[in-house]
Amino acid sequence: MYNILKINENQRIDDVDKSDEIIEQSENIKIIKFKLFQSFNESNLMVIPFVSLQRQKVKTIERSWETNGIKRGIKVVGSAESGCPTILEMDVLLGLFRILVKNVDFKYEYNKNTNTVNLPRKINFTYQELAKELGYSIYGGSIKKKLEKSIKTLLETTIYSNFALRDVNEGEYITDFNGEESFRILKNYKSYSYSKKKKKCEKIGNSKEIKEQQSVDIDDFFFKNICNNYFNIYDYTKYVKLTKGISKKMFLLLSQWSHGYIKYLNYSTIYDYIGVDITLKQTQYYYNRIIKDSLDELKDIKFIDDYEVIISEGINFIFNINKLRISKGYDKYKSTEETIGRLQELGITFEEWTKYYRIDNEDYVKALLRYIDDKIKKGEVRDERQYTLTGLKYENYDVTKYMH
Structure with missing residues (x-):
């Protein structure tokens, strides 16, 4: 079993209305619908650096970092043949999750009492379907081989955690995986074999029959988190x-x-x-x-x-x-009256503002007031009048981003 570190209970994320559309509701169960452009991903997999950005094969990734005074890290051990996952494998994983969303007709059950959701572990798919989700305009044997290799890489990849991955049901971060009891992303891959069908002189199935016989499962840890509502819904059409x-x-x-x-x-x-x-x-x-x-x-x-x-x-x-x-107050001080009124509130006298507020520097003065308001809001101004007067006289504050 893996070891865990207790964290503050109020850190749990309960954001069930991610898709903003509830199509049915009973006393305890909501049926929540994904929008047509949406998909989901388990929340740990949204952020942890488990993929390599290198072009060459990388056998192992070890990353460590510090947040809020806590040292965190992961170790990723890739497949013997392909090494660690790359961006392609991440694309394939997200493509599979997108297919799962379509398989459940863009909706899932949410239990309000237990804060859990009902989504399937098994993802039935075809490679042609997966290629389409990833944006390939054509499909053939080479594409299928490429995508199958990526799925096998994901199947064989092992991740170890040191305060990096969250078990949301326990409200805890996993601190250590003990040897062989570490975890993977996918499991139980079942492939539809055209060659076996041909050897047996059996009829090649249509896409529906192929999909029924070809699948992969989400592995235990990530699936448990998904069931416990620890996933993010995002715009898949923008991602691709x-x-x-x-x-x-x-x-x-x-x-x-x-x-x-x-x-x-x-x-x-x-x-x-x-x-x-x-x-x-x-x-x-x-x-x-x-x-x-x-x-x-x-x-x-x-x-x-x-x-x-x-x-x-x-x-x-x-x-x-x-x-x-x-x-930022960019909508303020559009009129001369509003600008003069604010200068007077800040203690600038009639003689001063008539001298330093001119037609040629009007945009600067309005931006200056927005800048000063922001500084005051942050508690960074001790003497409001003097700070404003200095900016008016010398025009030495960088107020560029407060300009319209």
Whole structure:
């Protein structure tokens, strides 16, 4: 058995209304419907760096990081033939989960009393169906062979945890897996064999018959978490538009962690969770450029509205730029009357504002007031009048992002 570390009970996630559409309801059971563009993924698998971004085969991945003063880590041991999972294997896994959603007709049962859901462990599928979910425009033997190899890689991959994976039913993080009692992602693969059918001179089945005989199961740990409502529903149609591996990792991370109109991540956290090692400045510059390219792709598919890179620190991911503008006060001080009124509230006299508030610097002064309001809200201004007057006189504050 695996060992576990108790965590605060209020950390449990109870967000059943992920899809926002309840089509039936009884006293204890809700039937919740996925939207047609949605799929799901077990929440640990949304964030842990279990896939390799390297082009060459990697036999083992060992990652460690620190959050909230706790050292965390995982060890991933790949298959003997293919090594550790790559972005392709992650795509295949998510494609299988998408097929599962379709198999249950885009709906599942949720028990309000137990906070559990009823989804099947077994995923029946065809390779042609899987290829279509992954965006392949054509299908043939080489594609089938490629996808089957990925499924076998996932079947043979073993993950060990040190405070990295959460058992949501126990409200605990797994701290150690004891040897052979560690866990995998998928199991019980059953393949439909065309060659065996031909050798036996049996009729090749249609797609429905093939699907009934071909399946794979979600392994115990992850399936238990899914049943205990520990999964994330996200926009699958946007995910499959992405072409870059880091874009896909960032998409999953942000889908799991972001619940507002803006999310800040420092570079260290990003490196840890996408699974890259930064040992040299050149490596850091390279990955920062790759990360920026991924942000542009996330923006292109309209997953984020915009982003703000804070050099050498981190990134603000902006999901709703209009709400951000309102929160930052960008909708304030549009009129001259409102601007003058706020200057007077801050203690600026008639002589001062008539001298320093002019037609040629009107945009700066309005942005300055938004900037000062933000600083005051954060408790960073001691003398409001003097701080404002200095900004008016010397125009030396960087208020660029507070401009319209």
